[in-house]
Amino acid sequence: MFKTWIGSVFYRHDTGVGHPETPRRLDAAVDGVGRAGLAGTFVRNVTTHPEAGRIIAKVHSLDYEREFEAACRGGMRLFHSLDNPISPASFSAARGAVAEALAAAEDIWSFGESTRAFVIARPPGHHAERTEAMGFCFFNTIACVAEWLLEQQGIERVFIFDFDVHHGNGTQHLFEDRDDVFYASMHRYPFYPGTGARTEIGEGRGRGYTLNIPMEAGDGDAAYLRRVEDEVVRVIDDYAPNAILLSAGFDAHRLDPLGGMNVTEQAYGEITRRIVELAEKHCRGRVLSLLEGGYDMEGIAASVADHVRAMS
Numbered sequence: 647m648f649k650t651w652i653g654s655v656f657y658r659h660d661t662g663v664g665h666p667e668t669p670r671r672l673d674a675a676v677d678g679v680g681r682a683g684l685a686g687t688f689v690r691n692v693t694t695h696p697e698a699g700r701i702i703a704k705v706h707s708l709d710y711e712r713e714f715e716a717a718c719r720g721g722m723r724l725f726h727s728l729d730n731p732i733s734p735a736s737f738s739a740a741r742g743a744v745a746e747a748l749a750a751a752e753d754i755w756s757f758g759e760s761t762r763a764f765v766i767a768r769p770p771g772h773h774a775e776r777t778e779a780m781g782f783c784f785f786n787t788i789a790c791v792a793e794w795l796l797e798q799q800g801i802e803r804v805f806i807f808d809f810d811v812h813h814g815n816g817t818q819h820l821f822e823d824r825d826d827v828f829y830a831s832m833h834r835y836p837f838y839p840g841t842g843a844r845t846e847i848g849e850g851r852g853r854g855y856t857l858n859i860p861m862e863a864g865d866g867d868a869a870y871l872r873r874v875e876d877e878v879v880r881v882i883d884d885y886a887p888n889a890i891l892l893s894a895g896f897d898a899h900r901l902d903p904l905g906g907m908n909v910t911e912q913a914y915g916e917i918t919r920r921i922v923e924l925a926e927k928h929c930r931g932r933v934l935s936l937l938e939g940g941y942d943m944e945g946i947a948a949s950v951a952d953h954v955r956a957m958s
């Protein structure tokens with residue numbers, strides 16, 4: 647069983663006129679799910695979860711969370727940098743994203759009601775550091791899901807595959823000294839945010855549990871599929887995860903105005919099929935995919951359609 651999760655609170659995070667991280671991205675993702683014939687899979691407005699606050703406090707500092715909440719409540723328009731516009735509802739949206747993702751994870755890993763899920767939310771999360779907002783991100787949602795999963799019985803190894811065109815600096819830094827979360831990222835490099843060199847492989851206990859696959863500007867399907875086949879498949883087989891999470895950004899799509907890459911929706915479908923096969927082999931097929939970036943509306947819709955079709 648496949649489910650798609652979406653909530654109205656995510657429309658209320660207002661980034662202002664002309665910002666690429668717009669609420670229209672939600673409509674594009676919803677449209678993509680419909681194009682795949684999966685409009686019947688929506689779960690709507692489950693955007694609170696009893697454990698959301700506790701898990702956010704595990705990933706971020708309490709001071710950071712309070713500072714973010716106060717900035718939103720106080721009517722500030724930016725948080726930490728020019729990249730991160732906020733509005734009064736931004737805190738609720740960011741917290742709601744974590745809650746929705748936890749609800750989707752619980753549905754899969756605790757209740758067994760679904761096998762795979764696509765979580766549509768914004769703001770995105772993978773650039774958010776423990777105490778710093780970056781790159782349109784405030785709470786690191788995928789990291790929150792990983793922390794929650796590791797509290798569940800029988801889950802000792804979580805694999806995060808991040809195929810957003812940008813390196814997920816926040817996710818890497820949160821887990822780089824640990825071996826219970828493997829972080830693998832394919833991203834344009836050098837590019838924003840500047841991290842994600844091939845030589846960043848983790849530290850201490852976590853050495854060898856971070857994989858960075860730098861891609862060149864303009865790379866397309868062949869380069870992406872080759873790297874997945876040669877590197878991502880191998881590390882998933884070696885790691886044998888109990889759970890697989892996807893940081894699903896679609897900003898490497900050929901239409902994307904920020905990414906500068908040439909990936910088509912067919913390649914996103916192919917990559918997703920490969921991940922699902924590996925999940926079937928290692929972790930009962932269970933995959934949670936979370937929307938990260940993607941800034942062309944047709945690029946998002948087409949990519950999401952092929953992505954969710956491969957998961958359904």
Ligand SMILES: [Zn+2]
Pocket residue numbers: 810811812895897938939940
């Ligand atoms: Zn991105």
